[in-house]
Structures are given as C-alpha cells and as structure tokens.
Amino acid sequence: xxxxxxxxxxxxxxxxxxxxxxxxxxxxxxxxxxxxxxxxxxxxxxxxxxxxxxxxxxxxxxxxxxxxxxxxxxxxxxxxxxxxxxxxxxxxxxxxxxxxxxx
Amino acid sequence: xxxxxxxxxxxxxxxxxxxxxxxxxxxxxxxxxxxxxxxxxxxxxxxxxxxxxxxxxxxxxxxxxxxxxxxxxxxxxxxxxxxxxxxxxxxxxxxxxxxxxxxxxxxxxxxxxxxxxxxxxxxxxxxxxxxxxxxxxxxxxxxxxxxxxxxxxxxxxxxxxxxxxxxxxxxxxxxxxxxxxxxxxxxxxxxxxxxxxxxxxxxxxxxxxxxxxxxxxxxxxxxxxxxxxxxxxxxxxxxxxxxxxxxxxxxxxxxxxxxxxxxxxxxxxxxxxxxxxxxxxxxxxxxxxxxxxxxxxxxxxxxxxxxxxxxxxxxxxxxxxxxxxxxxxxxxxxxxxxxxxxxxxxxxxxxxxxxxxxxxxxxxxxxxxxxxxxxxxxxxxxxxxxxxxxxxxxxxxxxxxxxxxxxxxxxxxxxxxxxxxxxxxxxxxxxxxxxxxxxxxxxxxxxxxxxxxxxxxxxxxxxxxxxxxxxxxxxxxxxxxxxxxxxxxxxxxxxxxxxxxxxxxxxxxxxxxxxxxxxxxxxxxxxxxxxxxxxxxxxxxxxxxxxxxxxxxxxxxxxxxxxxxxxxxxxxxxxxxxxxxxxxxxxxxxxxxxxxxxxxxxxxxxxxxxxxxxxxxxxxxxxxxxxxxxxxxxxxxxxxxxxxxxxxxxxxxxxxxxxxxxxxxxxxxxxxxxxxx
Amino acid sequence: xxxxxxxxxxxxxxxxxxxxxxxxxxxxxxxxxxxxxxxxxxxxxxxxxxxxxxxxxxxxxxxxxxxxxxxxxxxxxxxxxxxxxxxxxxxxxxxxxxxxxxxxxxxxxxxxxxxxxxxxxxxxxxxxxxxxxxxxxxxxxxxxxxxxxxxxxxxxxxxxxxxx
Numbered sequence: 001x002x003x004x005x006x007x008x009x010x011x012x013x014x015x016x017x018x019x020x021x022x023x024x025x026x027x028x029x030x031x032x033x034x035x036x037x038x039x040x041x042x043x044x045x046x047x048x049x050x051x052x053x054x055x056x057x058x059x060x061x062x063x064x065x066x067x068x069x070x071x072x073x074x075x076x077x078x079x080x081x082x083x084x085x086x087x088x089x090x091x092x093x094x095x096x097x098x099x100x101x102x103x
Numbered sequence: 104x105x106x107x108x109x110x111x112x113x114x115x116x117x118x119x120x121x122x123x124x125x126x127x128x129x130x131x132x133x134x135x136x137x138x139x140x141x142x143x144x145x146x147x148x149x150x151x152x153x154x155x156x157x158x159x160x161x162x163x164x165x166x167x168x169x170x171x172x173x174x175x176x177x178x179x180x181x182x183x184x185x186x187x188x189x190x191x192x193x194x195x196x197x198x199x200x201x202x203x204x205x206x207x208x209x210x211x212x213x214x215x216x217x218x219x220x221x222x223x224x225x226x227x228x229x230x231x232x233x234x235x236x237x238x239x240x241x242x243x244x245x246x247x248x249x250x251x252x253x254x255x256x257x258x259x260x261x262x263x264x265x266x267x268x269x270x271x272x273x274x275x276x277x278x279x280x281x282x283x284x285x286x287x288x289x290x291x292x293x294x295x296x297x298x299x300x301x302x303x304x305x306x307x308x309x310x311x312x313x314x315x316x317x318x319x320x321x322x323x324x325x326x327x328x329x330x331x332x333x334x335x336x337x338x339x340x341x342x343x344x345x346x347x348x349x350x351x352x353x354x355x356x357x358x359x360x361x362x363x364x365x366x367x368x369x370x371x372x373x374x375x376x377x378x379x380x381x382x383x384x385x386x387x388x389x390x391x392x393x394x395x396x397x398x399x400x401x402x403x404x405x406x407x408x409x410x411x412x413x414x415x416x417x418x419x420x421x422x423x424x425x426x427x428x429x430x431x432x433x434x435x436x437x438x439x440x441x442x443x444x445x446x447x448x449x450x451x452x453x454x455x456x457x458x459x460x461x462x463x464x465x466x467x468x469x470x471x472x473x474x475x476x477x478x479x480x481x482x483x484x485x486x487x488x489x490x491x492x493x494x495x496x497x498x499x500x501x502x503x504x505x506x507x508x509x510x511x512x513x514x515x516x517x518x519x520x521x522x523x524x525x526x527x528x529x530x531x532x533x534x535x536x537x538x539x540x541x542x543x544x545x546x547x548x549x550x551x552x553x554x555x556x557x558x559x560x561x562x563x564x565x566x567x568x569x570x571x572x573x574x575x576x577x578x579x580x581x582x583x584x585x586x587x588x589x590x591x592x593x594x595x596x597x598x599x600x601x602x603x604x605x606x607x608x609x610x611x612x613x614x615x616x617x618x619x620x621x622x623x624x625x626x627x628x629x630x631x632x633x634x635x636x637x638x639x640x641x642x643x644x645x646x647x648x649x650x651x652x653x654x655x656x657x658x659x660x661x662x663x664x665x666x667x668x669x670x671x672x673x674x675x676x677x678x679x680x681x682x683x684x685x686x687x688x689x690x691x692x693x694x695x696x697x698x699x700x701x702x703x704x705x706x707x708x709x710x711x712x713x714x715x716x717x718x719x720x721x722x723x724x725x726x727x728x729x730x731x732x733x734x735x736x737x738x739x740x741x742x743x744x745x746x747x748x749x750x751x752x753x754x755x756x757x758x759x760x761x762x763x764x765x766x767x768x769x770x771x772x773x774x775x776x777x778x779x780x
Numbered sequence: 781x782x783x784x785x786x787x788x789x790x791x792x793x794x795x796x797x798x799x800x801x802x803x804x805x806x807x808x809x810x811x812x813x814x815x816x817x818x819x820x821x822x823x824x825x826x827x828x829x830x831x832x833x834x835x836x837x838x839x840x841x842x843x844x845x846x847x848x849x850x851x852x853x854x855x856x857x858x859x860x861x862x863x864x865x866x867x868x869x870x871x872x873x874x875x876x877x878x879x880x881x882x883x884x885x886x887x888x889x890x891x892x893x894x895x896x897x898x899x900x901x902x903x904x905x906x907x908x909x910x911x912x913x914x915x916x917x918x919x920x921x922x923x924x925x926x927x928x929x930x931x932x933x934x935x936x937x938x939x940x941x942x943x944x
Contacts, residue, residue, distance in 0.1 A: 003785075005885055005886065006785075006789075007822075007826070008885045009882060009885055009886075010789050010792070010793070010822075012878055012881035012882055012885060013793060013878060013882075014792065014793065014796055015877070015878070015881065016874045016875070016877050016878035016881070017793070017796045017797055017800055017874070018796065018800070019873070019874040019877055020800065020870055020871055020873075020874030020875075021799070021800030021801075023869075023870030023871075023873055023874060024800075024866060024867050024870035024871065025800065027805060029805060029809075029847060029850055029851055029854070030800070030805065030808060032847065033799055033800075033808060033809070033812050033847065034800060036812065036839075036843065037796055037799065037800075037812070037815065040815075040816065040819050040839070043819075043831075043835075044819060044822060044823075047822075047823055047826050047828050047831060048826065050828070051826045051827055051828070057905070059902070059905050059906055059909050061828075062828050062830065062831055062902075062906060063906065063909055063910070063914055065828070065831045066830070066831060066834060066906075066910075067914075067917055067921055069831070069834055069835060069838050069839065070838070070921050070924075070925065071921065071924065072838075072839070072843070073838050073839075073842060073843055073925075074924055074925050074927075074928035074929075075928070076843045076846055076847070077846060077928050077929070077932045078928050078931055078932050078935065080846050080847065080849075080850040080932075080936075081931070081932035081933070081935040081936035082935055083850055083854060084850055084853050084854060084935075084936045085935050085936055087853070087854040088938070093854050
C-alpha cells in the first residue's frame with residue numbers, strides 16, 4: 001500500500017459516499033452536498049497524483065485543483081439559486097415530487 | 104397464244120369491276136349504274152364473240168395457268184381455258200344477259216333500288232362468267248359460291264317482304280346442302296390426284312392419266328373413285344340445278360324480280376350445274392373398261408325423275424311464274440338426262456336452246472305482270488292476246504319452242520335427248536319418263552297460254568280494273584330478239600347438220616340428210632311430234648275451247664280429278680315433308696344447343712364467377728383479420744414498448760443518477776477487462 | 781501513510797458519512813464543513829499549502845455558508861421519510877462504484893512513488909504559472925465567476941410585479 005494508493009482509496013471512498021448520498025436522499029440540497037463531496041474527492045485525487053507523480057515542480061495538479069475549486073464555487077452558487085427558485089415555485093425541495101419532466 | 108386467250112380473264116372481270124363501281128354510286132345515279140352494267144357486259148359480249156370466232160378456228164383447247172397460293176413447296180395454280188364448250192357458254196351467257204339487262208332498265212324503272220339491282224346483276228354476270236372459264240375446280244367453286252351469293256341477294260331483293268327473305272334463305276341453304284357434296288368431292292379429288300387444275304399439260308385432273316388412275320381405283324359401295332367423285336360433284340350440281348330432292352328452292356325463288364328469274368333461274372345460274380357436269384364429264388363418265396359409269400346412271404335416273412315430277416306439279420299451278428319455275432326444273436331434268444345418256448353435246452344443246460326460250464318466257468311473263476300492274480295469278484288474267492300483241496306473239500313462239508313443236512329450237516334439242524334415251528343401253532324407263540314429261544310440258548304450257556291470253560279479261564275482284572297496256576319498247580325489243588333465236592337456234596344442231604355437236608365434241612362436220620335415216624331418228628321425231636300435238640290438243644280441249652268466264656270457276660282439271668289436282672297444286676307436299684323431318688330435327692338440335700349453352704357453358708362461367716367471388720371474399724377476410732390485425736398488433740407493440748420505455752423518463756433526477764452510476768461501473772469494467780485481455 | 785494522514789482521513793470520512801446520513805439538514809451542512817476542513821488538512825499534509833488554505837477559504841467559508849442559507853430559505857428540514865428500496869438500490873450502486881474504483885486502484889501496478897522533493901517557493905511558482913502559462917484559463921474562470929454571480933442573482937430573484 002503505497003501512499004498514493006492510500007490517497008486514491010480515500011478519494012474513492014469519499015466519491016462513493018457522495019454518490020450514495022446523492023442517489024439516496026430526497027432533498028435537493030443534500031444531493032448538492034453529495035455532489036460537492038464528489039468534486040472534493042476528485043480534487044484529492046489530483047493532489048495525490050501531483051504529490052506522488054513525476055514532475056511535481058510543474059505544479060500542474062495544484063493549478064488544476066485551484067481552478068476546480070473556483071468552478072465548484074460557481075456551480076454551488078448557481079445550483080443553490082436554482083433550488084431556491086424551484087422552492088419558490090413548487091413549495092418543496094423533495095426530489096421525488098419534482099417529476100414534471102417525466103416522459 | 105392468241106391475245107384473246109391471254110385476255111380471256113377480262114370477260115368476267117369487267118362486269119365484276121362494274122359491280123364494284125356501282126356499289127359506290129349513289130342511289131340516284133341510275134343512269135350511271137345502268138350504263139356501267141350494260142356497257143361492261145356489252146364489252147364482255149364482244150370479247151366473247153371474238154373468243155367464239157377464235158374457238159371456231161382453233162377448236163383445240165387452250166388454257167393459261169398461273170400460280171396463286173403457295174404452301175410449303177407446293178403451289179395452288181389457277182387458270183382459265185378456252186374450248187368450244189367454254190366459247191358457246193360465254194356467248195350464251197353474255198348475250199342473254201345483255202338482253203335481260205336492257206329489259207331490266209324498263210322493268211325496274213319504278214323501283215327505287217334500281218342502282219342496287221344493277222350492282223348485283225353485274226356481280227352475278229361476272230361470277231357466272233368466272234364459272235364458265237375456270238380451269239381449276241377450286242376457282243370454279245369460288246365463283247360458284249359468288250353466284251349463289253348473288254342469287255340470294257337478288258331473290259331477296261325486296262327483302263321487306265317476308266316471303267322474299269324466306270325464299271332467299273331457303274335457296275341459299277338448299278344449295279348449300281348440295282355444295283357440301285361438291286366440296287367433299289373436290290377434297291377427295293385433290294387428295295387422290297394432287298391437283299385441282301382441269302388441264303395442265305397432261306397433269307390436270309381431267310386429263311387422261313389422272314382420269315385413268317381414278318377410274319381404275321375402287322372406292323366404297325362398289326363404285327370407282329371417279330364415279331364417287333362424280334356423284335359428290337353431282338350433289339352440288341343437283342342443288343344448283345334444282346334436281347329432285349333439292350328442287351324446293353327454285354319455285355320459291357320466283358319471289359325475286361322477273362328479270363332475276365329470267366337470268367338466274369332460267370338461263371344461266373341453274374344451268375351452271377349442268378355446265379359443271381359437262382365440264383367434269385371426262386371424269387364422271389370414266390369407266391375402267393367401257394360401259395356406262397355408275398355416276399352417269401344415277402344422273403340419268405335423277406334427271407328423268409325430275410323431269411316427270413316437276414312437269415306433274417306444273418299442271419296444277421296458278422302463278423304464272425311458278426308454272427315457269429316448275430317448267431325450268433323439269434327442263435333441267437331433261438338436260439341432266441341428256442348429259443347422262445347422250446354426252447356433253449346433247450345436254451349442252453338443250454341447255455343453250457332452253458336458255459333462250461326460257462328467258463323469253465320469263466321476260467314475257469315479266470311484260471305481262473308489268474302490263475297487268477303486278478298481277479301474277481293466271482286466273483285473274485285473260486284475253487291479253489288483243490291487248491298485248493307483241494308479248495303474245497313472242498310468248499307463243501317461246502311456248503312452242505319449249506313444248507318441242509317441230510322445227511322450233513326446243514324440238515331439235517329435246518329430240519336429241521329422247522333419241523339418246525331411247526338408245527340408252529342401261530334402261531329404257533328414262534325414255535318413257537321423258538316422253539311423258541314432254542306430253543305434260545305441252546299440256547301445261549297450253550293451259551297457261553289459254554288462261555293468260557285467251558278468253559275474257561278476268562280482273563281480280565280486289566283490284567280495280569286498271570287498263571292493260573303493252574310494255575314499252577325497251578322491254579319488247581329484247582323479247583323480239585330472243586324469239587328469233589328461240590325459233591331458229593335449233594337449226595345449228597339438227598341431225599342432218601350437227602354443227603353444234605361437232606363443234607363441242609370436236610368431230611368432223613358433215614352435212615348429210617341421210618343422217619335422218621339412221622338409228623330410228625325419223626320415227627322418233629314423228630313420235631315426239633305426235634306427243635306434242637296430243638298434249639296441245641288436250642290442253643286446248645280442256646282450256647281453250649271453253650275458257651273459264653269467271654275467276655271463281657274451278658279449273659277444268661279440278662272438275663275432273665279434284666284430289667289429284669289438289670295434291671299437285673300443293674306441290675306433292677315435298678316442302679311439308681322437309682318441314683316435318685329436316686327442319687324439325689334442326690329445331691331439336693337448336694334447342695339442345697340452347698340448353699347446353701344456357702346450363703353447361705353458362706353454368707361453367709357462373710362457377711368461375713362464384714369461385715372468383717369466394718376467393719375475393721376470403722382475401723378480404725384475410726386482409727381484414729390477418730394482415731390488418733398483424734399490422735395493428737405490430738403498431739400496438741410499438742406504442743406499448745414506447746410507453747414502457749417512457750417510464751424510464753420519470754422525471755426523477757436521482758433515478759437518472761443511478762443509471763449513470765451503473766453505466767460508469769460497466770464502462771470501467773469493460774475498459775479494464777479489455778485492457779487486461 | 782503517516783499517522784496524521786490517517787487521523788485526518790478518518791475525520792474526513794466520518795464527517796462525510798455523517799453529512800450524508802443525518803436527519804436534519806443543518807447538521808448535514810455542518811458535517812460537510814467538518815469534512816471539508818479535514819480535506820484541507822489532507823492537502824496540507826500532502827504539501828499543497830495554497831490549495832488547502834484556498835479550500836478552507838472558498839469551500840468552508842463560502843460554499844457551506846451558501847448551503848446553510850439555502851437550507852434556511854427553503855425550510856425543507858421537515859420529515860425526510862426514506863423509502864427502503866430506494867436506499868438499497870442507491871447504496872448498492874455506490875458500493876459497486878467504490879468496488880470498481882478500489883479494484884482499479886489496487887490492481888493497477890503503480891510505480892514506486894518517488895519521494896520527490898517538494899519545490900521551494902511553491903507560492904511564487906503558482907503565481908508565475910497563473911500569469912504565464914495558465915493566464916487564459918484564469919481569465920475564463922473570472923468570466924465564469926462573473927456569469928455565475930449574475931446568473932445566480934437572476935435566478936434567485938423574486939419575480940417583479942412590474943411596480944415601481
């Protein structure tokens with residue numbers, strides 16, 4: 001078990017926890033939280049590979065994660081605004097009741 | 104070859120072409136029609152005279168053959184010929200025909216179908232002349248059929264009259280029955296001899312080699328092939344020439360206009376049968392070892408029976424043309440008898456003389472009918488001797504010629520026949536029948552003349568007494584011309600100077616009064632003269648001495664023998680016999696065929712229709728329930744599956760996420776396995 | 781695999797689990813915060829100081845607060861009844877995913893990780909890289925953030941009644 005493998009496993013675990021929560025919980029906000037967890041797991045992956053991969057002096061992984069964090073912030077803002085708007089319209093954030101897109 | 108022989112074909116073709124042209128003429132162009140017809144026949148007469156002169160100089164037969172139809176490697180050849188027999192017939196047909204054409208201009212003047220009449224007459228003339236010059240039995244038959252066709256058209260000329268239409272049909276059908284025999288004979292001849300050309304450089308079917316082969320070849324019933332063919336050909340001749348039992352059409356044919364009766368049913372068409380026998384004589388008379396051939400015996404008997412039978416019936420007829428019709432039948436019997444017992448010359452001599460005086464008799468009757476305003480019953484005539492003198496004079500000459508009064512034309516020709524019959528080796532009954540017929544001929548002709556010309560005028564009660572007038576010159580001049588021939592034509596064939604017989608049969612000609620002395624000629628002439636005078640005398644005794652004053656009075660003979668008179672008047676019930684047997688059978692056949700057509704063929708068609716409808720209904724059912732249902736189910740399943748699939752889209756994003764997760768797992772597994780593998 | 785690393789990992793995982801399973805939404809949000817802090821710690825342990833601190837600043841300081849605000853605005857921490865089949869299928873899927881990922885990680889032959897020397901003056905290099913090599917993504921991210929800001933405001937805005 002190399003340190004790299006350990007970090008990767010942790011990130012995988014984190015990812016699947018986030019996925020499980022996103023799949024299971026009914027509240028839209030909790031789904032968003034799950035998504036944030038998944039994103040963070042990916043970030044951890046990047047850092048791990050930066051640290052234990054070749055050429056850490058290129059800073060590639062770090063920069064990638066910086067951008068990822070910025071984008072995740074934007075996405076969280078927009079997503080939560082959407083949830084608020086939907087709540088205003090449908091008076092609920094229960095995903096099992098928001099199925100008007102069904103075909 | 105002389106140009107006349109080369110151009111002999113013009114003689115029939117000109118009148119036929121005239122007929123074709125007249126067919127396109129309008130009904131009002133009468134002058135044109137008459138001019139074309141008379142003109143073309145006149146030119147044909149001129150050519151016929153030239154041919155006759157040529158044949159006088161060159162009695163040997165000349166012919167021209169040409170190829171007509173090829174099948175396989177064989178050719179059917181047609182051709183025309185010129186020999187004494189042909190030349191004589193040509194002159195007779197064209198001359199008598201021309202006179203009758205001219206007569207018709209006057210007779211048919213009041214008829215509105217004048218143009219059509221001349222068209223048919225011309226066509227008839229062309230066809231008859233074709234029969235005369237044909238060198239091929241098939242060509243002769245074709246022209247024979249056209250002659251029959253024109254006879255039908257002309258008998259039924261006034262087709263609005265049902266009797267005329269029926270008579271035309273009867274004539275055609277009865278002659279058809281005879282023609283069937285002729286056709287069979289023709290086919291048999293072609294099969295055995297391989298050619299239908301009469302004369303063809305030794306290869307023709309009437310030339311020596313073919314005839315000898317046919318005469319020695321045996322056919323059924325103890326006949327030779329030659330006799331068999333001859334009998335079949337005689338069937339056709341019997342139909343056309345009105346021999347018993349096929350004579351029934353000729354009296355009914357009197358429904359046609361009188362010029363038609365004169366031309367076709369006295370002088371020419373009915374003579375075509377006799378002419379055919381004369382033409383085919385070498386074949387019919389051929390026997391393997393001398394003697395009389397079976398065909399000739401049959402012809403002689405039939406001719407004799409016909410002569411007597413028809414003469415009996417003529418005694419009791421009251422229509423002027425019917426009497427003449429039966430007289431024609433009787434004289435045709437004489438001609439056949441003459442051919443059979445005496446040879447070609449004897450029969451043809453009587454044919455030629457008969458043509459002239461019978462045509463004259465018919466034209467005279469036409470003149471009488473025209474003058475009496477279309478009255479035809481002799482009981483309603485009378486006393487016309489003073490009112491129509493020219494007609495009376497010519498009629499009297501013709502009547503004497505027909506009876507065989509000494510020195511007139513009929514005397515010489517009929518005497519030849521009786522002479523030959525008397526000398527016939529096979530039997531003598533034909534002679535006695537002929538003699539009896541001669542007696543009856545004199546008797547009924549006297550009766551007719553007394554009724555028509557002597558006594559008082561007895562107009563019919565139902566018609567007003569219109570004045571009787573003599574016919575115009577255009578009608579009387581042909582009568583006069585014909586009467587000259589009727590009187591004098593016999594002199595070309597007297598025993599002392601048998602020019603006709605020598606010409607036709609190719610003998611040497613000698614003038615010798617001593618010929619009267621041989622073979623019992625003079626006694627026979629005396630006997631026949633006595634018969635004629637006795638006949639005329641009895642006729643005068645019964646009818647001329649006290650002519651009946653009123654048309655209601657019974658006939659003299661009726662007073663004496665009412666039953667016989669009535670039977671003879673009813674024409675010996677031959678037509679009724681045919682009605683009962685043949686016509687009844689034909690009706691039965693017609694009903695059988697009608698039933699078959701209605702139930703069997705119609706039924707089959709209906710079955711097919713029902714079958715088709717059943718198939719159609721089955722098809723429609725199949726379409727509605729199987730195919731449609733199939734399609735419907737298919738489309739149903741599509742929509743069902745669509746509905747099923749659309750349940751995936753339930754609008755719940757977490758479901759979608761689940762699917763994404765599973766897909767990710769599967770993809771990674773695939774990638775890894777693929778890489779590992 | 782040093783001890784601090786393990787402790788930090790444990791905290792992170794536990795907080796993550798808590799974030800996904802707690803009943804009340806606010807508790808979930810706070811558990812998320814703890815998780816993110818743990819992650820920041822991991823980053824620091826791995827030598828990415830800037831990223832760790834940026835993580836705390838942005839994620840914990842802004843995103844979590846935003847989530848809490850959304851929770852407060854939507855009042856959705858009423859009953860959260862779970863359907864058992866739903867939970868089972870979701871857990872199964874995520875377990876499968878974890879299984880596949882773990883298997884991929886474990887079975888792939890990784891090279892001996894060189895204990896490479898971390899570069900000195902990493903901050904400076906980040907700044908230089910941002911300004912030189914990654915200047916375009918930087919500008920685009922700036923644009924993106926602007927757009928996201930405006931968009932979020934527009935979306936979350938109440939519909940005006942057209943009254944002044």
